[in-house]
Amino acid sequence: MCLSGALSAFVKAQQLAAELIYPYASLVPAGPEKLLFQLFVIFVAAKIVGEIFERLRMPAVLGEIVAGVVLGPYAFGIIHPTDTIYSIAEIGAIFVLFQAGLGTRPQDLIRISHKALLVAVVGILVPFILGFLFMWLRGDGTTEATFVGAAMVATSVGITARLLGDLGVLDSRAAKIILGAAVFDDILGMVLLAVVAGLASAAGIRWLHLGVLTAEAIVFAALMIFLGSRMVRPLRARVETLSTHNAPLIIALAICLLLSWMAAKIGMAAIIGAFFAGLIFADYSPEWELLPRVTSISDFLAPYFFFSIGARFDVGLFTGKVLIAAIVISVLAIVSKLLGCGLPLLGEGWHTAMTVGIGMMPRGEVALIVALVGLNSHIVTQPSYAIVVFMTAVTTVLAPPILRYVFRNEVREVADALHAHPF
C-alpha cells in the first residue's frame, strides 16, 4: 500500500504542478493524452520490472507480467488499460509469435529426430491428462478442465532457448533434444489452442466441430511447414524490382497480418497464423534482415501484451481453494513434464532424461494465450485464469536455477575453456 500511495501521490502532485504551471492544459482534449500516458507508463514499468528480474536471474518476461499485476486494476489500480491498450496488446502477441516463427527454420523441424517428436508428444499428453483430470475431479466443467489442461502442455521455446543460450550449452545433446521438442511442442500446443479456441465458440464440446478444427489446424500447419517457405521463393526475384522502401519487410508484415486474420477467420487463434508467417520467412530472414527488424517492432509492442496478461490477474482470488488448486496444478505441471519428457529418454541415461524434463518445464506465451482466449470468450472463470498464470510463473521461475544446477558441470567446462582461452 505504501508503494501505491507514493505512486498515486506522485501522479497527483504531477497533475497539480502541470495545472499550476500550464493553466490551459486542461483545455486540451483528454483522449490522446490518456492513451499516451498509458503507453508511457506501461512501457516503462514493464521494462523496469523486467530489468530487475533479469538482474535477479529470472526471465524479463515474468517481470513485465508482474508489472501488470502490480499496477493493474486488481492490485494498486494505477493503470486501468483501455480497450485500445488491449488491442495493442493483441497486436503485440502477434509480433511475439511472428518473431518466434522467424527464428524457427522449417527444415530443422522436418529433419528433427523422432526422439524429439516422441518427447514432445508424450510431454504434451501427460500434462494435459493430469491437468484435465485434476480440474474435472475438482468439479469444474469439461470445457474449463480442457482449457486448463491445454494451457499446461506447451513448453515456451523462447524462454528455453534463451536459458540454454545464457548457460552456453546450446551444443549439448540434451539441449538439442530440448529445443527440437520445444519447437514441436509449440506447434502441437497451437493445434491444441485451435481446438480450444473452437471450444470457446460453442457451448460445450461438439465432436464434429472439434474434428473439423483439428483437421484444419493440422492441414494449415502442414501446408505452412512443408510448402510455405517454397511459396516465398518465386516472390524473391520480384521483391528486388519493387520501388517500395524496405520491400521485404513490408511483404513479410503483409503476409503476417493476412495469415493472422485468416487464422482468426477459420476459427483458430490469430497468433497461430503469425507464427506460421514467421516460419515461412525464416529461411529468408538472414538475407532480408527480417528478424532484427521484426524484433524492433516486437520490442515496442510486446510489453503491452505481457503487461495486459498481468493486469487481468486478480491477486485477490488467491485464498483457500484457489491457492491450493494453483499449487497442485503447478506441481502437476512440473511433474508431468519431467515424466512425459523424461520417460521416452530413459534409454539415454538418467541424467539426460532429467535434464530434458527440466528443460521442458517453463511454460510461457502459449499457456498465457490459451488462458486469455478462454477468459475473453467467457468460458474460463477468473480463478482458472489465475491458476494458469500462477502455474506459468512458477514453472518459469523454477526452471532457470534448476537447469543451471543440472548443467553445472557443462557450465564449469565452458567457464574453464573461456578461462584457458579467453579469446
Next chain:
Amino acid sequence: MCLSGALSAFVKAQQLAAELIYPYASLVPAGPEKLLFQLFVIFVAAKIVGEIFERLRMPAVLGEIVAGVVLGPYAFGIIHPTDTIYSIAEIGAIFVLFQAGLGTRPQDLIRISHKALLVAVVGILVPFILGFLFMWLRGDGTTEATFVGAAMVATSVGITARLLGDLGVLDSRAAKIILGAAVFDDILGMVLLAVVAGLASAAGIRWLHLGVLTAEAIVFAALMIFLGSRMVRPLRARVETLSTHNAPLIIALAICLLLSWMAAKIGMAAIIGAFFAGLIFADYSPEWELLPRVTSISDFLAPYFFFSIGARFDVGLFTGKVLIAAIVISVLAIVSKLLGCGLPLLGEGWHTAMTVGIGMMPRGEVALIVALVGLNSHIVTQPSYAIVVFMTAVTTVLAPPILRYVFRNEVREVADALHAHPF
C-alpha cells in the same frame, strides 16, 4: 463505382465461402477478427497504391493517402476505420516524427548558415499571411483562417530530402540551403502547431494563452536542441550495464513516449515531443543503430496514419466554392514559397533562388497534422480540412517533376559521371 462493386462482391464472396467451408467461423467473437481485417487491408492497400505512385515517380506517402480516400467511408466505404485504428494512426504519426528527428543532427541546426534561417522564416511568414488573408477575406472565422495559414507553412523535410537524394544532387549548394531551411521550417512549423493546438482548445484567440504557449514551445524547442543531446551522454555508460535486451532502443522509445505525453500534457501536439525525442538521440543513432530500428516500427505503423488522413477526406465536398478555394490556396501555397524562399536569395542569382523556392514547395506531414488537430477539435470545418489536404497533395505532386527539370543539368552530370565510371 465499378471498382467498388467488384471489391464488395469479392468481400461478400469470400465471406460466403468462409461460411460454407468453415461452418463454425461465425461463432468466433468478431472483435479481434474485424481489427485484424482492417489492419491487413489498410496496410496492403496503402502499400500497393504507394508502390504504384513510386513507379509513376510520385511520393509513396501520397499513394498511401489516396488509398485512404478511395477505400475510406467518403468514397467506396470498404473500410470504416475503428477508433482503435485511429489510435494506432496517432502512434504511427509519433513514429514518423521520431524517425524524422533521429535523422536531424542538432549541431547541423546550430551550425546552419543564417541564410537558411532567413529562408525558413520569410518562407513561413509569406504563406501564412497569404493563406490567412485569403480565408479571412473569404469570410471564414479568424481561428479557421489561422489554421489554414498554419498548415501552409511547413515544408516537408522528409519528402524534400528523399527527392534531392533520388536526384543525386544532395551536395549542391541549393540542396544544402533547401535542407537546412526545411529542417528549421519543420521546427518553426511545430512551434506554430503548438500555438494552433492551443487555439483549438479555446473558443477564439486568447492572447495571454497564445503567449504562454509560444513561450512554452520556444523554451521546449531550445532546451531540446541545445541541451537534449547532452542529457543523453551520462546515460551512455549506464546503458551498457543494463541486462535488458536491446537497451538503447528501449530507452529511446521510453523517452519518445515520455516527451510525446509531456508535449500533449502542456498543450502542444504529441508529435512535437516525438520529434524532439528523435533530435535528442540523433547523435547516438549510428552507434546504437536507432534509426533502422525505429524505421522498422514506423514502416509498420505509418501507413495507418497516412491512410487515416485520406479516410477523413470527403471527396464529395469538392464542388463549386470549395473547389475554387482549394485551387486558390494551392496556387498561393506554391507562389508564397517561391517568393518567401526565393527573395532572400536573389543575391545568389535567379537559378539558385528559383531552385530553393521550388525545393521548399512540398508540404507534408506537418500540414496534415495541423489540419487533423483542427478537425478533431471541431474548430476547423470539413471543407477547410479538405482544402488543406488538397493543397498538400498538389504541392507534393508538382514538386518532383519541376525539381527534376530545374536540376536537369546537374542530374545529367551525375548520369554522365556514372556512365563514365560505372563503379
